[in-house]
Amino acid sequence: MKILSIDTSSNNCSVAVVDEKSMLGEININYNLQHSVLLMPLIEELLMRLDLKVKDLDALTLSTGPGSFTGLRIGLSAAKGLALGADLPIYASDALSILAYGVYGFSGILVPMVDALRGGFYTGLYTFQNGKLTxxxxxxxxxxxxxxxxxxxxxxxxxxxxxxxxxxxxxxxKFKENVSIAHASLNIPKASNIPYLLWDRIQSGDSDDIHSLVPVYMRKSQAEYEYEKKIGMLK
Structure with a gap:
């Protein structure tokens, strides 16, 4: 089984192809939020380097956020287009679980925190139990x-x-003695983690409905916020 995975929830534009045994290839460009320009060329480049075509894929996985509003829309649109064109199932996860899964096997509490603007952070609390992220x-x-x-x-x-x-x-x-900060390499979500995070669902065929799958925003965009503030809807 070969799976193409996409994560555009952050500044990092990440694409990967994995199979049951290994990560076959991955490209990460964590610079200047260029998803609209980079995503499809990166997918094409990765498949070419692996001597694969879309018809050789068995499934797609992606992040639905929360995160960059524009990045999420671009990633989901690309995934839906590929899935519809090649009749591929899609499996999706939230971005915070993907970040946490990148520290596979950590025995304590994982706290991914992503800037949500206006003093807030997208966050959750996670731990591994019997090898599964909870x-x-x-x-x-x-x-x-x-x-x-x-x-x-x-x-x-x-x-x-x-x-x-x-x-x-x-x-x-580091507000307590038992708090530590992740290494820089762990602070961006990577596409190669998504299929393994979702592996049980993929094996059982529990795919997402491509027609109802939408980005997880969790709050209004900055533009919407500024507009509502301007017209007096917010105080």
């Missing part, structure tokens, strides 16, 4: 102070990851 708290929008409050009595090791490390200093993030 959500302790489902995706939410919280401030750092609210996250600290939720973790104040947690005695297990805590790992914070995501683009929050680019927004807030390490000293402030």
């Amino acid at each position: 959500a302790i708290m489902e995706p939410s929008i919280l401030s750092l102070e609210e996250v600290k409050k939720k973790l104040e009595n947690e005695e297990r090791d805590i790992l914070i990851l995501g683009d929050i490390v680019d927004k807030i200093g390490e000293e402030e993030l």
Whole structure:
């Protein structure tokens, strides 16, 4: 089984092809939010380098967010187009689970935190149980102070990851002795993690409905927010 995977939820434009045993190839471009220009050429390049065509694929996986509004729309549109054209099933995951899964096997609490603007972060709490990623708290929008409050009595090791490390200093993030910060390589979601995160669903054929699959935004875009503020809908 060969699976093409796409993640455009962050600044990182990530595409990968994996099979049951290994990651066959992956390309990550974490620069300047160029998804509209990069995504399809990266997919074509990766398939060419692997001597594959779309007809050789068995499934697609992708991130539905939360994250970059524009990136999510681009990734989902590309995935739907490929799926419809080649009659491929789609399996989707939220971006926070994908980030957490990138630290496979961590024994403590994983806290992905992605900038949601206006002082909030997309976040959740995760841990691995018997090799499976388990959500302790489902995706939410919280401030750092609210996250600290939720973790104040947690005695297990805590790992914070995501683009929050680019927004807030390490000293402030390490608010307890058992808190550590992920290595830079773990702070961007990567397409190669998605199929393995969703492997049980893929094996059982529990695919998403391509017609009802939509991005997970969790809040209005900055443009919508500014417009509503301008016309007096927000105070």
